[in-house]
Amino acid sequence: EVQVLESGGGLVQPGGSLRLSCVGSGYTFSRISMNWVRQAPGKGLEWVSVISGNGRSTEYADSVKGRFTISRDNSKNTVHLQMNSLRAEDTAVYYCAKEEPKGYHYGMDVWGQGTTVTVSS
Amino acid sequence: DIQMTQSPSSVSASVGDRVTITCRASQGISNWLAWYQQKPGKAPKFLIYAASSLQSGVPSRFSGSGSGTDFTLTISSLQPEDFATYYCQQGNSFPLTFGGGTRVEIK
Numbered sequence: 001e002v003q004v005l006e007s008g009g010g011l012v013q014p015g016g017s018l019r020l021s022c023v024g025s026g027y028t029f030s031r032i033s034m035n036w037v038r039q040a041p042g043k044g045l046e047w048v049s050v051i052s053g054n055g056r057s058t059e060y061a062d063s064v065k066g067r068f069t070i071s072r073d074n075s076k077n078t079v080h081l082q083m084n085s086l087r088a089e090d091t092a093v094y095y096c097a098k099e100e101p102k103g104y105h106y107g108m109d110v111w112g113q114g115t116t117v118t119v120s121s
Numbered sequence: 122d123i124q125m126t127q128s129p130s131s132v133s134a135s136v137g138d139r140v141t142i143t144c145r146a147s148q149g150i151s152n153w154l155a156w157y158q159q160k161p162g163k164a165p166k167f168l169i170y171a172a173s174s175l176q177s178g179v180p181s182r183f184s185g186s187g188s189g190t191d192f193t194l195t196i197s198s199l200q201p202e203d204f205a206t207y208y209c210q211q212g213n214s215f216p217l218t219f220g221g222g223t224r225v226e227i228k
Contacts (some may be wrong), residue, residue, distance in 0.1 A: 045165065045208055047217040059215040096165055097212030105212040106171060111164040
């Protein structure tokens with residue numbers, strides 16, 4: 001069964017840092033791009049970032065560019081989201097989502113259960 | 122950035138009803154559109170890709186259509202498990218963007 005599982009969420013003060021992790025299983029991890037998507041309390045979905053299968057290509061939403069860094073370790077089937085300079089508006093459930101194998105045009109076919117990040121003093 | 126606008130923001134319907142949700146892109150996106158279903162407290166579920174192709178395992182009462190800027194998601198006969206929020210998402214270019222969501226409620 002194809003699965004992705006996030007971890008690393010928690011409570012952090014404004015200006016602080018947090019690193020999220022996502023482990024993929026049940027497929028050839030290194031061949032598939034991985035995304036992070038977030039959802040603020042009571043709000044809709046917001047795409048955050050993507051990293052290609054080999055890790056050489058990344059994209060970010062403007063709202064996180066320069067503060068968040070996505071990376072991956074294919075030897076451990078893991079993707080990370082390093083979040084720095086956190087703001088209250090970064091408070092959200094963060095989902096890891098696997099790209100559909102045909103490519104980013106086709107959407108995100110498998111999602112994790114989410115990990116909650118709360119930025120508050 | 123491509124803006125995605127869904128309408129209506131919410132709809133009340135009964136079991137057995139036909140429900141149609143509209144998604145409009147601020148510029149042409151060919152058929153690079155996906156639809157997701159999300160239930161409260163749960164992760165989104167992938168329903169449709171390339172505007173009209175049903176993901177494996179998704180019931181055939183769900184269908185999608187459209188190209189360019191205008192798209193629709195139709196549920197032909199609403200079932201109790203279909204009450205949820207639905208999101209469209211464009212896959213034409215980065216940043217990927219989602220519509221604001223349409224909540225399908227019990228009438």
